[in-house]
Amino acid sequence: MANIYDVARRARVSAATVSAVVNESAYVSPPLKSRVEQAIERLQYRPNLVARSLAQQRTRTLGMVALNIANPFWPAVVRGVEDATRARGYELLLANSDDDPDKEAQCLRLFLAKRVDGVLLTKARGRLPADVVAEFKASAVPLVQVMRLGTGVRSDVVTVDEEGGTYEAVAHLLRLGYTKIGMLNGPNVSTSRRRLAGYREALRAWQRPFDPRLVVPGDFRVEAGYDSGIALLKRGPDAVFIANYLMTVGFMQALRQYQLRCPEDIGIVTCDDHPWLDAFAPRLTTINLPKYDIGRRAAELLFEAIEPADGAAKRSTVRTITLRTSLHIRESCGYELRARRRSYDRRASRRSTRRADTIGEGPQ
């Protein structure tokens, strides 16, 4: 493949001139410019972006480590990131950590060694190894944490109001008259802790006791939904809040095994909305997280750190964007069955009045 010197020779100019016309980085007189353009055309010259990256000390590439795109929650987040990334002319390096700290560390080291311009990370459980933290600090590569917190690296953050969303879900169940509400939570990560807080807060607002045995952790996979579901059903809840879609799938299997019908015998509110939920029964009532926006805003935040807008001095503070959830009422919560026979309690929760999509935004 032709390089910049081949083009320069054919156009009888210097490499610097070729570079100037390719990048439109300096005025080049019309005659030289057209000679260069012709040479590029003849030789089918394509600048080598690896060499450019080395010279410019930036790769125009972002690295994203997701938990697992085979979990249907993540693809939309990745799309949000990718669309924002491509809109800026950047490329996206994608990795899945499977919530495994070792894999995650491995991916991050590679990204940093490849000199990505920024990193998007949904933290796997556990801590980041000290060497990775040190590398982030030494390289000053900007990081944006997505959903989950706790890397130990100073960074911007895009999260979801998990606490408020869970509160809304549980409050919805309480309003429908359920009295023994279980929770199928995620593993011990920041999002799960915030969700648990929302669950407890709703119980408190309704002056219901908190029974820790009604909260069972899981790892967001189908099998965990089944296993933890069985464990939970033994405690006889009349409703349950489930932290994600795949665990709900497993939970449905547990229900079938117990010959329980949803929503007749047990009410369900779950996280993650999907286009197909309307088409199959029971139609799930969900707390939807704005998946695409999570990704898009995370990427945009990252770009602000990479290329501060003109005039905007490099921020020295860190930003947190918290996105809202929304309750989608369908049938699994038993709304149809219950809202009619008892007046749906419209007692306003203190959270139910917020309107804007973004709750909090600004220096934390």
Added chain:
Amino acid sequence: MANIYDVARRARVSAATVSAVVNESAYVSPPLKSRVEQAIERLQYRPNLVARSLAQQRTRTLGMVALNIANPFWPAVVRGVEDATRARGYELLLANSDDDPDKEAQCLRLFLAKRVDGVLLTKARGRLPADVVAEFKASAVPLVQVMRLGTGVRSDVVTVDEEGGTYEAVAHLLRLGYTKIGMLNGPNVSTSRRRLAGYREALRAWQRPFDPRLVVPGDFRVEAGYDSGIALLKRGPDAVFIANYLMTVGFMQALRQYQLRCPEDIGIVTCDDHPWLDAFAPRLTTINLPKYDIGRRAAELLFEAIEPADGAAKRSTVRTITLRTSLHIRESCGYELRARRRSYDRRASRRSTRRADTIGEGPQ
């Protein structure tokens, strides 16, 4: 960040020696080696992979352009690719074309400019621009086509036996006694053409007439499933084969509008199996494509072209791997309802005896 010369200086050796210990590419005497290792440790030296790529003329990076990972078919394919990629120590650049030829061309040009070592492509509809085809040829960057064919670039291929899978699906419906079987097909791409061939072949084997008005194209999205579904329902089919999951979701909405129940009023067999299909009603009967394996084998094929195994001369022929589908019988096809009341016709189709996962493999 420290570079190789900083390390060399501190260890009182040359950069070549540092390189030799970092890459274990040559013997280095123990004293020098330990000095180098200490220097690396002290300076927290991490080789700059951009510079290495430029020097070595390879990036250890693959580019993959998928159609759209927000369609739940693709994430598993991407995982297959990523796992195989990471197992080799490579990175993966991901892009979505949205089945748009312009986006696709744009992504491919960028990948090539970034000097990826290989490309995985699921072709968007339409043709590849001549300049992109020319670039592939000139650069000799290996390409593997995934599922869809027709780039105009000589390449290895991983496909699925769409024709056989569709045949099996339609034959299943015919055996169940359906007489007016519609088809909600994809857009005019190679996979859709092969599926149509399978559909027609099944009808022929059962000596049923082919009615082109019972075949409606779609673009694999929910809306198309609804729109084309409405169009199809007007022709009054008693069963339908649908080319993917999202269109099935749209079709279910069309059914609801027509007050039709599945499987009582209409039987459905669809493509793409998912873990959640067992949990919701109607439980879909599907032709499953081995998504993860498609991705994994495509990546492996690509690596064979990138780094031929020792002794294996660079292949001059092109390979095609065709993976099998499998029929998962659940309830949407009406099996329960019909298999009992009429003896399920066990007439063996000529395709039903194959066993191996891989049908054909070898030079085409």
Added chain:
DNA sequence: CTGAAAGCGCTTACAG
């Protein structure tokens, strides 16, 4: 306006 030259940070024959 244009070009010569240095620099980005590695690798890799090739001497010694």
Added chain:
DNA sequence: CTGAAAGCGCTTACAG
């Protein structure tokens, strides 16, 4: 066994 030097293909001050 080890190092000096050239090369990978760009960009970017800096002269002129």
